[in-house]
Amino acid sequence: METRRTRDLAEQPRRQNADGKDVDPTGSTGRGQGRKTGKPTLSDVAAAGGFSPSTVSRVLRRPESVSATMRQRVWRAVEETGYVPNTAARALASARTNVIGVIVPSVTNSVFSDVLRGVFDALDGSAYQAQFGNANYSHLKEEQLVRLFLGQHPAALVVTGHDHTPAIDSMLRAAGCPVVQIMDLPPDPVDMAIGLSHAEAAAAGARHLIERGYRRIAFLAAQMDMRTRARMDGYIATLTAAGLFDERLLVTTHKPSSVALGAQLCSEFLSRRPDGDAILANNDDIAIGALFECQRRRVAIPDQIGICGFNDFDYAACVHPSMTSVTTRRYEMGRRAIDMAIAAAEGQAPKARLVDVGYQLSARESTARRRT
Amino acid sequence: METRRTRDLAEQPRRQNADGKDVDPTGSTGRGQGRKTGKPTLSDVAAAGGFSPSTVSRVLRRPESVSATMRQRVWRAVEETGYVPNTAARALASARTNVIGVIVPSVTNSVFSDVLRGVFDALDGSAYQAQFGNANYSHLKEEQLVRLFLGQHPAALVVTGHDHTPAIDSMLRAAGCPVVQIMDLPPDPVDMAIGLSHAEAAAAGARHLIERGYRRIAFLAAQMDMRTRARMDGYIATLTAAGLFDERLLVTTHKPSSVALGAQLCSEFLSRRPDGDAILANNDDIAIGALFECQRRRVAIPDQIGICGFNDFDYAACVHPSMTSVTTRRYEMGRRAIDMAIAAAEGQAPKARLVDVGYQLSARESTARRRT
DNA sequence: TTGTATGCGTTATCAA
DNA sequence: TTGATAACGCATACAA
DSSP states (O other): OTTTTSSTTHHHHHHHHHHHHHSSTOOOOSSSSSSOOOOHHHHHHHHHSSSHHHHHHHHHHHHHGGOOOHHHHHHHHHHHHHHOOHHHHHHHHHTOOOOEEESSSSSSHHHHHHHHHHHHHHHSSSSSSEEEEEEEHHHHHHHHHHHHHTOOOEEEEEEOOOOOOOHHHHHTTTOOSSSSESOOSSSOSSSSSOOOOOOHHHHHHHHHHHTTTSSEEEEESOOOHHHHHHHHHHHHHHHHHTTTTOOOGGESSSSSSOOOHHHHHHHHHHHTTTTTOOEEEESSSHHHHHHHHHHHHHOOOTOOOOEEEOOOOGGGGTSOOEEEEEEEEEHHHHHHHHHHHHHHTTOOOOSSSEEOOOOEEEOOGGGGOOOO | TOOHHHHHHOOHHHHHHHOOOOTTOSSSSSSSSSTTOOOOOHHHHHHHHHHHHHHHHHHHHHGSOOHHHHHHHHHHHHHHHHHHHHHHHHHHTTOOEEEEEEEESSSSSSSHHHHHHHHHHTTTTTTTTEEEEEEETTTHHHHHHHHHHTTTOOOOEEOOSSOOOOHHHHHHHHHTTOOEEESOOSOSSSSSEEEEEEEHHHHHHHHHHHTTTTSSEEEEEEEEHHHHHHHHHHHHHHHHTOOOOOGGGGOSSSSSOOHHHHHHHHHHHHHOOOTEEEESSSHHHHHHHHHHHHHHHHHTTTTTOOOEEEOOOOGGGTSSSSEEEEEHHHHHHHHHHHHHHHHHHTTOOOOEEEEEEEEEEOOOGGOOOOOO
């Protein structure tokens, strides 16, 4: 930059090469530039190459709006300086980000690892990235997260369910960005939603057990969140309609769901109702725990006890005997939620405000009782 | 403050209250202010309350540095305007963020859901938040993520393993923020590391099987990443030392790991080596899939076949027969990695650059063979 | 204790 | 097509 005038710095790049091929490879120091962070800025690469910051910005943003030669030179300068765009500055100046906030109630729960996989796959190759929040099944935590995420002016927000507090609800409705609710079918979506009816899905499981001839069907559940309650409602309605419901068939706890807990709940049920002949579990972890417990007690599946899980994890089809489960489309929900979010963030009108991905009963050996 | 002079805008606040109690509750419009985003800014709440922007900033940042009365008034003004701090502006102005980048090779793999749980727990209550990246077992993707994350000038970066490309490695070493490598024990840590020796842990599993009298011990593995290879090395070394190694005992695939795949690999092993008498699995999903497959084939566990898993997931202790596994401290690694990252981000010297969380052999029924 | 002025690195507007 | 310049919203020396 010594003799920079209108711009006769054709030598600039030359000097770089003369002095040594890698000019400031660490990007740590350089000249006195970037006094604060020490990292090279847009102006640094502009200075290094002898063009204006705007040009560099354009090359990075919309390369086609710049002449080919300029583009080349800018790219080289970017490489040489080891420049990395500053996200914060970009967000501030353009008043928008490429961040999509995703808030789930748990990362432990395998249910959500499938959802997250869908999220990552949908994001891959797009210009967007996700910011995850773990609400840990707490409304307070969820509220903090929504507030936190909204402060980043995200391109969109994906939240789980619809049993938000009024505060959360009003924040979401005033979010100023597209909001996608997943997992459920909210009666009054904030913006868009993709999910399924947990009550209906559980009812299908209950009906299946009844059709297979089971009569004293327990409902085993942990982590009593809203979707669990919806499933329980579906179960109760179905058994009641069949004249089979009895309070003592409900075995629930607020503890977080796990395989070990499934075994425990199963034990409790069997001791409480030695005549019990089937189990509808709130999820597959509980179900397989119950299955293991039955095996341990040498209770025959499916003849003495029928078991139906929920979600249809990978292992349900592999366990011996294979386990009946209600299949849910978790991956698809994550994936499509992001697709919807991105489309909306880019101004497209939603194709649908409410998407029902449905469910499917996957009948296997664990409920294949010989008709009595 | 009514009689404020040096700056007689004592009426400002007054007018707000006169006109109506909730001044611009939605924060959407107001006067011509904030022409760009439309959201209320620090200046907006300052104007609304009649104090200076810096005072508001201080109340939000270090409340104790402001008089109690001011604090009260500022809080009210913040409430009334519905102000939410702009993260980007804050990051830009202060040249630092509260974001810790976390890059893992998979979110599907249950291994990492435990790590993530530790990460979330460690973050909870701190002033930091995580930004996750899923490298999907791809170095290319990992490189993109590191570059992307570094652009946010994160407070710290947590990455998985140490088999990075040279490009990644040099970026990490020039990151300008604390870097924590997890899961492994790198010979030359970039900065700090917390993990375990996968070779030793797998060797312990192999030794256990040998001690229990098994002789034709297979190694079943999928997703041949670096840690899987390390475990395989430990297995090979142990069997070789015992004079038991044979190439045909290795049953591996590059497909992603799953329970179903475990069953498949087990089938392959049993048909390839009908005399095989034990399985050391690269992880519990593979192991339990193998266990299910044995049950399906009515191969007795542990008498005909012994099975030892790796990681010790929740279900290993519950399955019938209960499954021996090498216990790893995944939650602890996630949790302590973040603790280390935060401490370093706040300038504390690391207590240790390399932390070995070790492993533990959890012997259960699946390897309890009667000595022959 | 509180207010003023400046700069953070980028984008966007306008002029050339 | 390229360059100069003014925001963007906040933090922070510095002044009062």
